[in-house]
Every structure is written in C-alpha cells, then in structure tokens.
Amino acid sequence: SKPLLLILGDQLSLSLATLRDAPDNAVVALCEVTQEAHYVPHHIHKIGLFFAAMRHFAQQLRETGFQVHYSELDDTDNCQTLIEEAERLATLYGCDGIRVARPGEWRLYSAMQDRQTADLPWHLLEDDRFFTTPDDFSLWAQSRKQLRLEYFYREQRKRTGLLMENGEPVGGQWNFDHDNREPIQRDLLFPTPPLHEPDALTRAAFDAATRHFPDHMGDLATFNWPVTRRQALGDLRHFLEHCLADFGRYQDAISESSAFLFHSRLSAALNIGLLTPQEVCQAAEERYVQGKAPINAVEGFIRQILGWREYVRGLYWTQMPAYKRGNHLGFERDLPAFYWDANTDMHCLRRAVEMTMENSYAHHIQRLMVTGNFALLCGVKPEALCDWYLAVYVDACEWVELPNTLGMVLHADGGLMGSKPYCASGKYINKMSDHCQHCRYSPNQVTGEKACPFNSLYWHFLERHRDKLSQNPRMKLIYGSLSRMKPDKRAAIHQQAEQFLAQLETSPGYGQACHT
Ligand code: FAD
Numbered sequence: 001s002k003p004l005l006l007i008l009g010d011q012l013s014l015s016l017a018t019l020r021d022a023p024d025n026a027v028v029a030l031c032e033v034t035q036e037a038h039y040v041p042h043h044i045h046k047i048g049l050f051f052a053a054m055r056h057f058a059q060q061l062r063e064t065g066f067q068v069h070y071s072e073l074d075d076t077d078n079c080q081t082l083i084e085e086a087e088r089l090a091t092l093y094g095c096d097g098i099r100v101a102r103p104g105e106w107r108l109y110s111a112m113q114d115r116q117t118a119d120l121p122w123h124l125l126e127d128d129r130f131f132t133t134p135d136d137f138s139l140w141a142q143s144r145k146q147l148r149l150e151y152f153y154r155e156q157r158k159r160t161g162l163l164m165e166n167g168e169p170v171g172g173q174w175n176f177d178h179d180n181r182e183p184i185q186r187d188l189l190f191p192t193p194p195l196h197e198p199d200a201l202t203r204a205a206f207d208a209a210t211r212h213f214p215d216h217m218g219d220l221a222t223f224n225w226p227v228t229r230r231q232a233l234g235d236l237r238h239f240l241e242h243c244l245a246d247f248g249r250y251q252d253a254i255s256e257s258s259a260f261l262f263h264s265r266l267s268a269a270l271n272i273g274l275l276t277p278q279e280v281c282q283a284a285e286e287r288y289v290q291g292k293a294p295i296n297a298v299e300g301f302i303r304q305i306l307g308w309r310e311y312v313r314g315l316y317w318t319q320m321p322a323y324k325r326g327n328h329l330g331f332e333r334d335l336p337a338f339y340w341d342a343n344t345d346m347h348c349l350r351r352a353v354e355m356t357m358e359n360s361y362a363h364h365i366q367r368l369m370v371t372g373n374f375a376l377l378c379g380v381k382p383e384a385l386c387d388w389y390l391a392v393y394v395d396a397c398e399w400v401e402l403p404n405t406l407g408m409v410l411h412a413d414g415g416l417m418g419s420k421p422y423c424a425s426g427k428y429i430n431k432m433s434d435h436c437q438h439c440r441y442s443p444n445q446v447t448g449e450k451a452c453p454f455n456s457l458y459w460h461f462l463e464r465h466r467d468k469l470s471q472n473p474r475m476k477l478i479y480g481s482l483s484r485m486k487p488d489k490r491a492a493i494h495q496q497a498e499q500f501l502a503q504l505e506t507s508p509g510y511g512q513a514c515h516t
C-alpha cells in the first residue's frame with residue numbers, strides 16, 4: 001500500500017501519529033487552501049502564521065528524508081479545499097489511501113469521517129499530542145453527575161505526577177488562586193517579548209497571505225509570532241526566565257500599556273504543534289524545583305495547560321456537534337460593529353480590540369471579562385461571537401475557541417464550562433485595570449450621562465435572566481441585592497440599559513463580506 005500522509009496546518013509536529021511508522025513510499029502533503037482562510041475572515045497574522053509555519057515544517061520534513069508535496073495557494077491546479085486537494089494529490093501520486101490525524105475542528109472531522117469508506121479511503125488516526133485523548137475524557141466524564149474542571153485537573157496531576165510529591169500536591173494545596181488576583185500596579189515594568197525577524201520563506205508566505213486576503217483585519221508589519229520550533233523554544237525560554245515568576249499574581253490584571261503582561265504568548269505555538277504541552281509543563285515545574293519561580297505561579301500556569309486546555313478539548317469532542325447549537329440564555333443580538341474596528345468610546349473595549357487588531361492576541365482576562373463580558377451582558381448570539389473569536393486570534397482553533405466562547409463567556413452550554421456566567425460590572429474592570437482613568441465614563445456611576453455602560457447592563461442582564469439564574473447557589477447573593485434595590489432606582493437602571501442597547505450599532509454581515 002502507498003498512503004498519502006496529510007498534515008494539517010495545526011499538526012506541525014515530528015511526533016505526529018501520521019508520521020510514525022510511515023512506509024518508505026509514503027507521500028507527505030501539506031496544503032494551503034483558500035477555503036481554510038475564508039470560512040471565517042481570519043486576522044492576517046493568523047493566516048501568515050499558518051502559511052509560514054507550514055512552509056518551514058515542509059522544509060524540515062524534506063530535510064528529515066520524507067517525500068513532501070506542498071500545495072501553495074498560487075498553484076494553478078490547487079483545488080482550494082482540504083478534502084479535494086488531498087484527494088487530487090493522492091491520485092496524482094498513485095496513493096491508495098489518505099491518512100490524517102484527528103483535525104482540530106468538527107466540520108473537517110465529520111467531512112473526513114464521511115470519506116472513510118470512499119473508493120480512495122481516508123483513515124483517521126488519534127492526535128495524541130495532548131495529555132489526554134477524547135476517549136480518556138469520555139471515560140472520566142461517564143462516572144460524574146457534574147463536570148468540573150477542578151476534579152478533572154486533580155486527576156491529571158495524579159496521572160502525570162506533575163507538581164506531586166508522595167501522592168500529595170506540592171505545597172499542600174491543589175490550587176493557589178487566592179494568591180493570583182492582584183490588580184495592575186502603577187509603574188510595573190513588563191518584559192519585552194523576543195523579536196523574530198522574518199526569513200525569506202516567511203516573507204514569501206506573508207506575501208501570498210497579503211495578496212490573497214488584503215481586506216482581513218491586521219497588518220503583517222507587526223507580526224511577531226514564532227513560525228518554527230526553534231523560535232517557539234526561544235519564546236518558551238524567555239517566558240521561563242522573565243515572566244513565569246510573576247505570571248500568577250498578575251494573571252488577572254489588565255494593562256493600558258502592555259498587551260502581554262507576564263503571559264506566556266505560547267498558545268499559538270502549542271496549538272499548531274511547535275511545542276508539546278508536556279515539555280512546556282515540565283519546563284515550568286523545573287523552574288519551581290530550582291527555586292526560580294513560586295508555587296502559585298507555576299501551579300497557576302500548569303493548571304491552564306494540564307487542566308483547562310485538556311478539559312475544553314475533552315468537552316468539545318464529547319459534546320459536538322450539539323454543543324455548537326447551545327444558546328441556553330436565548331441570545332439574539334448581532335455582534336456590535338466596534339468589534340471589527342475598535343470604534344467605541346468605552347475605553348477598556350477600545351483597548352482590547354485595538355490590541356487584538358495589532359497583535360491578533362488578547363490575554364485571557366481581556367477575552368473573558370472585557371469583550372466577552374460585554375457580549376454576555378448585551379446578549380450577543382453565540383454564532384456571531386464565536387465566529388469573531390475564531391477569526392481574530394492567532395491561537396484560535398475551534399476545539400479550544402468554542403468551549404471558551406460559547407461555554408465560558410456566554411453560558412450557552414447551560415453550565416458545562418462554568419457553574420455560573422462570568423458577568424461583571426465596571427467595578428471589576430476598574431479594580432483589575434488602569435483603563436477607567438482614561439475613559440469618558442465613570443465606573444462608579446450606574447445612571448446618567450457619565451455612567452459606565454457595564455453597570456446598568458449588568459443589572460439589566462440579571463433581571464432579564466432571573467428565571468434561569470436566580471436559583472443558582474453562586475448567584476443568590478447578587479439576586480438578593482437586586483431584590484432589595486428600590487423600585488425607582490431599578491426602573492432608572494433599566495431605562496439606562498435599554499437606551500444604551502437601542503443605540504448600539506451591530507454588524508450582521510461584516511464577516512460574511514469576506515466569506516466568499
Ligand atoms: P497564558 O496566560 O500564558 O496561559 C498559558 C497557556 O494555557 C496558554 O498558552 C493556553 O495554551 C493555555 N490556556 C490558558 N487558558 C486557557 C483556556 N481557558 N482554555 C484553553 N487553554 C488555556 N485559547 C486558545 O488557545 N485558542 C483560542 O481560540 C482561545 N479562545 C478563547 C476565547 C475566549 C472567549 C476566552 C475567554 C479564552 C480563549 N482562549 C483560547 C483561552 C486563553 O484566553 C488563551 O489560551 C490565552 O489567552 C493565550 O495566551 P497565552 O499563551 O499568553 O496564555
């Protein structure tokens with residue numbers, strides 16, 4: 001037999017199952033196709049990253065001795081969809097089947113599954129570059145009444161031995177979050193990420209991306225993501241030496257001046273396969289063992305990767321395709337127009353979208369508590385918000401984007417990702433960030449011309465969803481405050497929010513303009 005080994009854009013790892021035990025006659029294929037760059041209007045950094053990293057990986061595979069076919073976007077015979085292009089290449093090279101590891105998105109997975117019995121059959125392999133497989137997650141979930149990250153995470157700590165000592169968690173606790181909620185401090189200095197100069201291969205990839213997708217968000221002049229394993233290892237080293245020790249305490253802080261603070265910026269490199277989650281977690285643990293980073297930082301960091309990252313992936317694969325249709329709170333609003341151009345006088349939102357436009361990145365608390373929280377309070381419909389997050393972030397792949405957006409932000413899965421919605425008023429943003437002093441609104445006012453819109457929207461949201469949320473034990477306290485509010489104050493807040501929502505410009509079709 002002679003297989004075509006298809007390597008997808010987020011499968012750039014030599015350890016990939018598809019490449020293991022490959023017969024000598026196998027042909028490896030990597031395919032740039034317009035369909036993958038179009039189905040949501042990706043930020044140009046994301047397209048540039050995928051093309052540049054795929055081209056470098058193809059070169060590495062050739063140097064390792066594989067026979068590689070690389071389809072460029074400009075090839076005249078390129079079919080421009082992954083399925084068709086792989087089948088064209090398999091026929092061209094006389095292959096009798098196509099092997100591929102589980103893709104990162106359901107739409108591709110189901111299309112490939114449908115072709116398992118075709119004349120030219122597709123064979124799907126498990127993608128085992130994670131700590132757990134979807135089957136492991138399913139087995140864990142079967143025995144539980146309720147799915148919660150915390151228990152899943154503890155089990156993974158025990159299974160891997162990460163931060164464990166004689167069967168007990170290092171430091172005597174599983175979780176050090178109470179040490180990890182420091183707001184932004186005045187005069188804090190942030191490390192500068194290493195600069196990656198684009199080489200000729202990267203420049204050619206960028207040129208193709210810019211020519212084909214000139215209208216997409218962003219400018220490749222500010223691109224600074226790793227496109228090779230060597231560059232990704234450089235970013236990992238920088239994080240370990242300059243950021244990890246402060247990662248924990250400023251994990252939830254938001255800064256006017258820094259897009260990255262002490263975050264690792266490693267999500268894209270992890271998601272496309274330039275780094276393994278195992279090596280990143282082990283390297284962080286090592287810094288703790290050497291006494292170079294405190295336990296609250298190292299545990300907090302490892303929990304994101306060993307806990308959250310695996311948990312969302314397990315949820316995605318065990319709950320799809322129904323998961324994507326979830327809309328527990330019945331949201332119907334289109335996406336506010338400023339998500340595409342940052343044109344808003346709400347300063348925190350403006351900065352979050354500006355940083356997103358500049359870097360194709362925003363850190364977790366900006367995604368969750370600024371752009372996410374605003375969409376939740378306004379009731380933006382899940383498909384509109386999910387398409388946006390999938391399009392604009394360099395690390396976005398549906399298996400990780402969807403549970404975070406639909407589940408964690410919009411509570412549209414009815415509570416699988418979080419036991420309560422992460423709704424918050426302007427007070428929270430004022431506490432964690434230094435944005436409000438630059439804003440035309442005041443986080444301390446709820447009604448009136450200067451009132452921060454988050455404040456009235458917050459109460460309006462609670463009122464609107466009383467039926468579904470007021471019995472939630474974690475929300476009883478806040479519903480108590482709402483009940484005690486004087487009726488005239490409540491009416492004024494209601495009116496303030498209604499007025500705001502009535503004048504909020506939305507954009508039903510911005511994304512669609514780039515879909516064709
Ligand atoms: P750090 O803060 O340094 O964290 C370290 C690593 O932990 C990250 O690189 C990432 O691999 C992992 N991690 C942290 N939080 C999460 C999480 N909630 N879920 C899964 N992994 C996590 N992450 C993506 O990788 N792709 C996405 O498309 C994505 N979409 C998101 C959408 C929303 C609405 C929200 C709230 C979060 C989303 N996240 C996504 C999770 C998180 O925001 C990013 O992983 C993180 O901001 C990436 O930056 P970093 O590498 O500097 O992370």
Ligand code: DLZ
Nearest residue numbers: 008009031032033036037047050103104
């Ligand atoms: C995001 C993306 C882009 C922009 N381009 C390609 C591509 O040309 N070829 C490819 O194989 N993958 C690309 N991707 C990633 C895919 O959309 C998808 O997320 C992964 O292939 C799923 O494993």
Ligand code: SF4
Nearest residue numbers: 346348426436439452
């Ligand atoms: Fe954001 Fe409100 Fe603060 Fe302005 S006042 S920055 S809108 S939280």
